[in-house]
Amino acid sequence: MFVKDFIDIYITGSNAWFLSSDLATLLTGRYIEIPVLPLSFKEFSAVFTKNKAEIFEDYITYGGMPEVSNILQIDNVQEITPYLTNVYRTILEKDIYKRNKVKSKFDFENIVNFILDCVGNIVSPNNIAETITANGNRIDNETVENYLSVLEDSFLLNKVFRYDIRGKKMLQTLNKFYVADTGFLHAVLGRNAQINRGHILENLVFIELKRRYKEIYIGKVLQNECDFVCKDDKGLIAYYQVSLTVREQKTLDRELAPFSKINNHFPKYLLTVDPEEPTYNGVQQKNIINWLIDN
Numbered sequence: 001m002f003v004k005d006f007i008d009i010y011i012t013g014s015n016a017w018f019l020s021s022d023l024a025t026l027l028t029g030r031y032i033e034i035p036v037l038p039l040s041f042k043e044f045s046a047v048f049t050k051n052k053a054e055i056f057e058d059y060i061t062y063g064g065m066p067e068v069s070n071i072l073q074i075d076n077v078q079e080i081t082p083y084l085t086n087v088y089r090t091i092l093e094k095d096i097y098k099r100n101k102v103k104s105k106f107d108f109e110n111i112v113n114f115i116l117d118c119v120g121n122i123v124s125p126n127n128i129a130e131t132i133t134a135n136g137n138r139i140d141n142e143t144v145e146n147y148l149s150v151l152e153d154s155f156l157l158n159k160v161f162r163y164d165i166r167g168k169k170m171l172q173t174l175n176k177f178y179v180a181d182t183g184f185l186h187a188v189l190g191r192n193a194q195i196n197r198g199h200i201l202e203n204l205v206f207i208e209l210k211r212r213y214k215e216i217y218i219g220k221v222l223q224n225e226c227d228f229v230c231k232d233d234k235g236l237i238a239y240y241q242v243s244l245t246v247r248e249q250k251t252l253d254r255e256l257a258p259f260s261k262i263n264n265h266f267p268k269y270l271l272t273v274d275p276e277e278p279t280y281n282g283v284q285q286k287n288i289i290n291w292l293i294d295n
Contacts, residue, residue, distance in 0.1 A: 091156055
């Protein structure tokens with residue numbers, strides 16, 4: 001096949017047939033991967049006339065799948081959960097079970113549920129295996145690691161490594177996972193998803209950061225953790241903390257603590273649902289809705 005100059009070829013398709021790993025094998029050095037993410041809040045909110053706070057409640061609860069916004073526009077909320085559940089089940093059946101040797105669907109879905117329920121928490125294959133085994137279903141670390149890799153390859157989960165900010169080195173253990181769209185938390189966990197609302201907010205921020213930055217890590221600074229350390233395509237760094245609210249002084253002090261131990265002048269942001277946007281020794285507190293729309 002001959003291709004004329006000034007012509008771009010775009011290849012799209014179902015994860016079930018053509019994953020990025022397949023492209024890497026077939027088109028080594030001859031392609032650029034363009035990740036497709038759910039709708040941003042800015043895109044999602046553009047089709048509604050109600051106030052941004054109401055739209056944000058829908059967005060954090062049901063996620064940014066384009067069809068979700070269509071369903072909400074016709075005020076048919078009861079159809080959202082079945083739709084998201086069907087999308088989730090399709091990913092499991094077509095993109096995972098048909099492509100991979102999953103010995104036990106029961107164990108696999110136990111791992112998925114564990115990860116979704118622990119979004120925003122540091123986890124390891126070892127503590128996942130121990131927890132599931134303690135609940136009466138024996139599983140080993142290697143199986144857990146394999147299943148987690150499968151979930152990453154299917155784009156359902158994103159693994160985020162920890163980064164030692166002071167030591168300037170990657171840490172290979174105790175990582176975090178974030179789901180591709182917060183709507184899946186609602187579809188799979190139902191009402192229980194609201195228990196960790198702060199972590200759901202953190203997941204939502206992670207998805208937005210993927211749009212804005214080339215690299216994203218969990219920051220470790222001495223005994224503290226910075227939610228996100230981000231690097232853009234020019235190598236510039238930004239630090240983010242995420243909290244539902246910091247109106248209590250104890251919470252504010254806790255969220256600002258990691259920043260006080262970072263000895264550089266790169267931007268530092270504290271994202272909350274609070275309307276106030278003060279600055280603390282160079283740390284900019286931003287209302288999450290304003291931050292999502294700003295870009």
